[in-house]
Each structure stands twice: as C-alpha cells, then as structure tokens.
Amino acid sequence: MKFDTHKPRLIFWEVTKGCNLRCVHCRATATELSSPNDLPKTKALNIIKQISQLSLPIIVLSGGEPLFRTDIFELASYARDCGLRVALATNGTLVTQEIARKIVDSGVRRVLHQSRRSGRRDPRCLSRHPGSV
Ligand code: SF4
Numbered sequence: 001m002k003f004d005t006h007k008p009r010l011i012f013w014e015v016t017k018g019c020n021l022r023c024v025h026c027r028a029t030a031t032e033l034s035s036p037n038d039l040p041k042t043k044a045l046n047i048i049k050q051i052s053q054l055s056l057p058i059i060v061l062s063g064g065e066p067l068f069r070t071d072i073f074e075l076a077s078y079a080r081d082c083g084l085r086v087a088l089a090t091n092g093t094l095v096t097q098e099i100a101r102k103i104v105d106s107g108v109r110r111v112l113h114q115s116r117r118s119g120r121r122d123p124r125c126l127s128r129h130p131g132s133v
Helices: 041-054 072-081 097-105
Strands: 010-014 058-062 085-090 108-113
Touching: 041 072, 058 072, 058 108, 072 085, 072 097, 097 108
Parallel strands: 010 058, 058 085, 085 108
Antiparallel strands: none
C-alpha cells in the first residue's frame, strides 16, 4: 500500500471535553470545566507539527467546546502557520465580538456552528443548561 495515496485530507480533533452546555445527547460527555485530561499545549502543538509534516489537511478544532481552551487561538494560529487550513466547530454561545475577532485573527477560515441550522436552533441540541433550548 502506498502511503502517499492515503494521506488525511480532513481531521476532526476534539481538543477538549469541556463545554458550557452539556447536551444530553453529547457523545463527548462534556464537562463544565476543561478536562484535566485535555492534551497540554506543548503536546498539542507538537501534534499539529507532526500532522503538517505528513500532509496539509483541513483541521477542524472541535470538542466539547473548543473555546473552553485558553490556548485555542494559539493552536489555531500555529496550525495556520504550519500550512494547515483551520476550521472551528463551536456551539457559538461563547462568541462575542472580541472572540469573533480573535477567531479571524488566528487564521480560522471556517466556523461550524453545531447547534443551529437555517437560523433556527437544531432540535437535536438538548442542553442541560437552563434557558438554552
Ligand atoms: S454543545 Fe456540542 S460539545 Fe457541547 S455538550 Fe452540546 S453537543 Fe456536546
């Protein structure tokens, strides 16, 4: 098997289990705080480097809620600087104008909003968070 023909073109990476919503259906079993088991920044940066040496896929930073990570913009900009195309999968609830600017500045090219479709809340998003549905 030639490895060159099987390089990844798209990688979804669950960078944290932390999330502020904790939807009942969440397969990430999201916790309200960032998990102590989340990969430390230095190791995460190293993984990004290794990925970029293998191929230059689209990398989707997901979770949990990726914006729970205080180093998420550092990871995104490092991935961009390594030549990866960076996307962010977020529930959107933590996105302020300032955060939106940081998302853009860190090189994220696509934002996947997981809880809404066509401007309406996705009925599958059954959060335990008061007032969220
Ligand atoms: S918003 Fe997404 S990551 Fe957060 S609890 Fe809901 S399904 Fe899980």
